Amino acid sequence: MRILVAFGTRPEIIKLGPVCQALQRRKDIDLSVFWSGQHIELAAGLLQLFEIDVTRNGSDVMREPGLASKFGRMTQEIDEELRSRRYEWLVVQGDTATAAAAATAGFLNHVKVAHVEAGLRTGRMYSPWPEEFNRRVVTLSSALHFAPTANARDNLLKEGVPAAQVLTVGNTVVDALIHVRKKVSHGYRPIDPAVAALPSDKKLVLATLHRRENIGAPIRRVLMALRELGQDGDKLIVLPVHLNPDVRAEVLRILGDVTNVRLLEPLQYPDFVHLLSRAWAVVSDSGGVQEEAPTFGLQVLITRDTTERPEVIDAGLGRLVGSDFDAIVEGVRRLTASDSPQLRFGNNPFGQGDASEQIADALIASRIANPFGRGDASEQIADALIASRVASKPALATSSPAPNCYRLT
Numbered sequence: 001m002r003i004l005v006a007f008g009t010r011p012e013i014i015k016l017g018p019v020c021q022a023l024q025r026r027k028d029i030d031l032s033v034f035w036s037g038q039h040i041e042l043a044a045g046l047l048q049l050f051e052i053d054v055t056r057n058g059s060d061v062m063r064e065p066g067l068a069s070k071f072g073r074m075t076q077e078i079d080e081e082l083r084s085r086r087y088e089w090l091v092v093q094g095d096t097a098t099a100a101a102a103a104t105a106g107f108l109n110h111v112k113v114a115h116v117e118a119g120l121r122t123g124r125m126y127s128p129w130p131e132e133f134n135r136r137v138v139t140l141s142s143a144l145h146f147a148p149t150a151n152a153r154d155n156l157l158k159e160g161v162p163a164a165q166v167l168t169v170g171n172t173v174v175d176a177l178i179h180v181r182k183k184v185s186h187g188y189r190p191i192d193p194a195v196a197a198l199p200s201d202k203k204l205v206l207a208t209l210h211r212r213e214n215i216g217a218p219i220r221r222v223l224m225a226l227r228e229l230g231q232d233g234d235k236l237i238v239l240p241v242h243l244n245p246d247v248r249a250e251v252l253r254i255l256g257d258v259t260n261v262r263l264l265e266p267l268q269y270p271d272f273v274h275l276l277s278r279a280w281a282v283v284s285d286s287g288g289v290q291e292e293a294p295t296f297g298l299q300v301l302i303t304r305d306t307t308e309r310p311e312v313i314d315a316g317l318g319r320l321v322g323s324d325f326d327a328i329v330e331g332v333r334r335l336t337a338s339d340s341p342q343l344r345f346g347n348n349p350f351g352q353g354d355a356s357e358q359i360a361d362a363l364i365a366s367r368i369a370n371p372f373g374r375g376d377a378s379e380q381i382a383d384a385l386i387a388s389r390v391a392s393k394p395a396l397a398t399s400s401p402a403p404n405c406y407r408l409t
Contacts, residue, residue: 002030003363004111005091006078008038008058008098010046011288014269016093017050018175018356019116026360034081036074036098037061041243045191045268049180056081067097067130074101082109089114089144089363093172095135103141113138114363116172118145119152120287120308127306128287129213144366146359148172148291148350149311169358170351173291177273178353181295184274194264195271202236202260203336205229206275207283209251210242214285214303218323219247222303223254225328226283230261235336237261238275280342281335283328290318291350297343301331311349 003023007016013035023029035047036058047054058077064070074097082090082105090106092099093116106113115138125132139145145161147153148171156166190196198204207226209219230237241251241263255261267275276282276296282289285303290312293300300318312318321327335342 001028001089001364002032002085002087003089003091004032004034004081004085004087006034006036006098006102007093007096008036008061008074009096010039010043010269012093012096012098013043013046013050013052014176014288015117015172016091017046017052018172018179019091019093019359020052021050022356022360023363026364028364029360032056032081032085032087034058034078034102036077036101038070038074038096038098041266044266045270049269050176071097071101074098075105078102078105079109082106082111087111089366091116091359091363092138093117095120095131095138097130097134100134100137103138107141112143113141114144114146114359115139115142116146116359117148117152118142118166119147119149119154119156121152121155122306122308124306127213128211128304128308131287132308144362146355146362148355151311167358167362169362170353170355171291172355172359173288174295174348174351174353175356176269177292177295180270180273181277184270184277188270188274190271190274191268192264192271194262195267195274198238198262199236200278203234203280203341204236204238204275204278205281205283205332205336206279207237207239208242208286208289209239209284209303210244210247211285211304214323215244215246215250218303219250220254221323221325222283222285222328223250225325225332226261227255227258228325228329229332230255230258232333233260235260235280235332238264240264240267240272242266281332283332293317294348294350297341297345299335299342299344301328303328315344315346315349317344317349 005016005020007013023031032055033052034056035054038061061070061073064073090111091114092102103113120135122132145156145166147166147168150168153166153168226237229235241248279298282293282298282300284300290300290309294317301321302318305322
C-alpha cells in the first residue's frame with residue numbers, strides 16, 4: 001500500500017511524526033512524505049526528532065504574498081506529487097493551509113484522503129481564521145476521519161459524515177509527548193542555552209501567543225497582563241516569541257524591559273516539553289498547547305473567545321479568558337498561590353498515547369471504496385455504448401424544467 005503523508009507546519013510535524021513512525025513499522029506500507037515548507041525555522045529539529053525522511057520538499061511557498069497564493073502554490077506542488085506516483089491514501093492533519101491544499105489536491109486526483117484530528121469545530125467561520133474554513137474543506141475532501149475525541153466525532157456525524165468513515169482514536173499529540181518526555185525526563189540538558197539559564201527559584205508561567213485574530217488590541221491586553229504578573233516577584237514569565245513580525249513588535253515593545261519576564265526565540269520541541277514539565281500554569285492562544293498541557297496536569301488560561309477543544313474545559317484543565325486583563329491576572333495568581341503547582345491528573349481527554357498505532361492499523365485494514373471508481377470507467381462506457389439498444393431518435397424536449405433545476409424568468 002502506497003501512502004503519502006503531507007505536512008507543512010511545526011504542529012503538523014509533531015502530530016504526524018508518530019503516525020509516520022507507526023506506518024514505517026508496517027512492512028506492507030510504502031511511505032512517502034511531502035513537506036510544503038509552510039514553517040521552516042519553527043520546525044527546526046523536528047524531522048530528526050521523529051526520524052522522518054522527507055521525499056519531496058515544497059519550493060518557496062512562504063515567498064507568495066498572501067494566503068490565497070500560498071494555498072495555490074501548495075495545491076499545485078502536491079498535485080504534481082500525486083500525479084507522479086499512484087497513491088492509495090493521502091494523510092493530512094488538522095486545519096492548516098497545507099492540510100486544506102493537500103486534501104483538495106487529493107480529492108481532485110481521486111486519491112483517498114485520511115484526516116488526522118478531524119471534527120474540531122467552533123461553529124464560527126472567522127474564529128479561528130482561517131483554520132475553521134480549512135478544517136471544513138478537509139472534511140469535505142476526506143474518505144476517512146480520525147476524530148481525537150467523542151465530541152469531535154459527534155460534530156462530524158451531525159454534518160452527515162457516514163459513521164463507518166469516522167474513527168475515534170485520541171490525539172496523536174499525546175503520542176508525541178510520551179515519545180519526547182522520555183528524552184527530557186532525567187538529566188536533560190536544554191538545547192537552547194537561554195532555557196538552560198532560566199532560574200529555578202521562581203514559579204514558571206509559560207505563555208505562547210500567535211493567533212492572527214488576536215493581533216492588535218487583544219494581544220496588547222494579554223501582554224499587559226503578563227507584564228503585571230512579572231512584577232509580582234514570585235513568578236517567572238517565559239514567552240517564546242513567535243516569528244510573525246506583528247506579534248514580535250508588540251511583545252518587544254511591552255515586555256522587552258520587564259523584570260522576571262524572559263523572551264525566548266522559538267524553541268525546539270524537546271525544550272518546549274521541558275518547560276511544560278516545569279510550569280505552574282500556561283497562558284496561551286494555541287490549540288496545540290490546550291492538548292499538550294493535560295499530559296502534565298497543567299491548567300491553561302486560553303486567551304481566545306472560542307475553543308474547538310471543549311474537552312479541556314470540561315476536564316477542568318482550561319478556562320476561556322479571551323484578552324481580559326483582570327481574568328488573566330487573577331487566573332495566574334490563583335494557580336500560583338500555593339507552595340506547589342496545582343496539577344490535575346486523571347483521564348486525559350485526548351487519549352492515552354496509542355492514536356498513531358490505531359491510525360496505521362485502520363489504514364491497512366480499510367476497505368473504503370474509492371468514490372470515483374476503480375479506474376475502469378472508460379471501459380465500462382465503451383461497453384455500454386456498444387451494447388446499447390437505445391433508439392437513436394432523441395426525445396422531444398418538454399416545456400417543463402427538470403426537477404431541482406432553476407429557470408431564469
